[in-house]
Amino acid sequence: xxxxxxxxxxxxxxxxxxxxxxxxxxxLLDAALxxxxxxxxxxxxxxxxxxEAGVSKGTVYxxxxxxxxxxxxxxxxxxTPMLTDVAEVLGHPDMSATExxxxxxxxxxxxxxxxxxxxxxxxxxxxxxxxxxxAEFYHAxxxxxxxxxxxAIIQQGVASGEFRQMEGHGLAQNIAAGALVAGIWxxxxxxxxPIDLDTYFDTHVDLILNGLKA
Amino acid sequence: xxxxxxxxxxxxxxxxxxxxxxxxxxxLLDAALxxxxxxxxxxxxxxxxxxEAGVSKGTVYxxxxxxxxxxxxxxxxxxTPMLTDVAEVLGHPDMSATExxxxxxxxxxxxxxxxxxxxxxxxxxxxxxxxxxxAEFYHAxxxxxxxxxxxAIIQQGVASGEFRQMEGHGLAQNIAAGALVAGIWxxxxxxxxPIDLDTYFDTHVDLILNGLKA
DNA sequence: AATAAATGACTGACTGGTCAGTTATAATAT
DNA sequence: ATATTATAACTGACCAGTCAGTCATTTATT
Numbered sequence: 001x002x003x004x005x006x007x008x009x010x011x012x013x014x015x016x017x018x019x020x021x022x023x024x025x026x027x028l029l030d031a032a033l034x035x036x037x038x039x040x041x042x043x044x045x046x047x048x049x050x051x052e053a054g055v056s057k058g059t060v061y062x063x064x065x066x067x068x069x070x071x072x073x074x075x076x077x078x079x080t081p082m083l084t085d086v087a088e089v090l091g092h093p094d095m096s097a098t099e100x101x102x103x104x105x106x107x108x109x110x111x112x113x114x115x116x117x118x119x120x121x122x123x124x125x126x127x128x129x130x131x132x133x134x135a136e137f138y139h140a141x142x143x144x145x146x147x148x149x150x151x152a153i154i155q156q157g158v159a160s161g162e163f164r165q166m167e168g169h170g171l172a173q174n175i176a177a178g179a180l181v182a183g184i185w186x187x188x189x190x191x192x193x194p195i196d197l198d199t200y201f202d203t204h205v206d207l208i209l210n211g212l213k214a
Numbered sequence: 215x216x217x218x219x220x221x222x223x224x225x226x227x228x229x230x231x232x233x234x235x236x237x238x239x240x241x242l243l244d245a246a247l248x249x250x251x252x253x254x255x256x257x258x259x260x261x262x263x264x265x266e267a268g269v270s271k272g273t274v275y276x277x278x279x280x281x282x283x284x285x286x287x288x289x290x291x292x293x294t295p296m297l298t299d300v301a302e303v304l305g306h307p308d309m310s311a312t313e314x315x316x317x318x319x320x321x322x323x324x325x326x327x328x329x330x331x332x333x334x335x336x337x338x339x340x341x342x343x344x345x346x347x348x349a350e351f352y353h354a355x356x357x358x359x360x361x362x363x364x365x366a367i368i369q370q371g372v373a374s375g376e377f378r379q380m381e382g383h384g385l386a387q388n389i390a391a392g393a394l395v396a397g398i399w400x401x402x403x404x405x406x407x408p409i410d411l412d413t414y415f416d417t418h419v420d421l422i423l424n425g426l427k428a
Numbered sequence: 429a430a431t432a433a434a435t436g437a438c439t440g441a442c443t444g445g446t447c448a449g450t451t452a453t454a455a456t457a458t
Numbered sequence: 459a460t461a462t463t464a465t466a467a468c469t470g471a472c473c474a475g476t477c478a479g480t481c482a483t484t485t486a487t488t
Binding site for chain 1: 255349353357382390405414
Binding site for chain 4: 432435
């Protein structure tokens with residue numbers, strides 16, 4: 001657990017060992033995502049995670065203190081890369097609010113719903129009450145930012161006359177809700193009634209933009 | 215509280231024994247809902263369910279074959295009474311589509327989001343992938359009906375000129391999505407950012423009705 | 429360069445505890 | 459009396475977490 005003090009300012013390349021260690025860590029996080037997604041936190045076996053990462057169970061404990069730590073770090077590790085990407089959506093200040101909102105939602109569909117991350121979304125809903133600090137992390141880092149962005153877009157739209165003025169308790173949540181439900185549906189009910197994310201997205205955007213229109 | 219499709223239409227009152235047995239069964243279902251809601255399926259202990267129902271663990275097995283059976287029967291028992299109630303919403307054929315949709319959503323907020331049932335909603339999302347037959351039951355009995363009703367209302371609205379014609383892949387889901395998200399939010403993130411269901415409902419309805427307006 | 433010593437990653441059998449489900453026994457209603 | 463309902467001790471499987479020992483890689487010595 002003690003590194004941080006960078007003794008390796010000398011050379012760029014990681015030693016063979018360090019590479020392997022890093023790879024193993026990533027493999028373990030991938031395996032954790034797979035196993036936790038499949039059966040949930042409580043039913044997940046550390047043995048399965050280990051096996052899926054091509055490693056023995058003892059090894060998992062060289063990388064993570066406990067099952068709970070593994071779970072939390074996995075969620076954090078899989079979610080944080082998204083945070084940096086968000087900037088890309090805000091990158092075009094010449095867009096109309098309408099276009100921007102559409103782009104924002106598109107981003108969510110693409111980065112979350114069409115990837116492993118939708119499993120994490122479900123895990124947060126399923127396990128959130130049992131892991132308050134994880135729920136808080138998710139709220140503070142993902143949901144809050146999403147809300148703030150939507151809020152800013154709405155403001156722009158109202159200012160430009162594209163959108164009507166709305167009293168907004170839960171407005172952001174309502175705007176994003178369709179996307180969340182699409183993700184859940186895909187994971188839970190798709191086998192009984194499949195949905196196509198692309199056309200679903202069109203319906204979603206159509207409904208919301210019309211709802212906001214001045 | 216009050217449910218159970220009554221098999222006992224017999225004129226005679228139940229014997230003391232039968233009453234007690236029935237009460238115990240209901241107490242067990244209530245306890246099961248409480249415990250499963252609190253910790254999820256895998257982490258729930260039959261001992262806790264028994265204790266919460268004021269009974270010993272062995273007794274639980276006199277009423278339910280297994281933990282899994284208990285879980286499934288609980289979900290069914292808690293959900294089915296809603297099905298009969300649904301008629302009440304359709305009961306007024308003189309309503310406009312707008313009023314009807316509003317009433318329908320209100321019904322959902324009241325009957326699901328403001329009751330224990332929102333926990334079940336979350337449980338379905340959390341455990342659904344592990345209990346395909348339960349997910350199917352929920353889909354067939356709750357979601358399908360909800361969709362059908364929304365679909366009918368939309369049709370009425372289009373016919374009457376209240377709503378515009380929309381290509382509807384996922385339209386029903388998008389209309390209901392706000393309510394689902396409200397339920398989830400209340401259970402997972404309310405402690406970090408509380409929402410008020412009444413004003414949230416107003417926003418939801420406002421946004422959706424405007425989105426549908428011709 | 430070759431060999432030895434040191435390091436640190438990895439393993440898997442083991443433990444201690446938990447918990448679903450069973451059963452022998454007791455209590456209670458009819 | 460006897461059939462039904464309840465109990466609580468019990469069993470056996472299961473699994474998170476540990477640890478003594480093995481193996482692979484790196485560093486030091488010659």
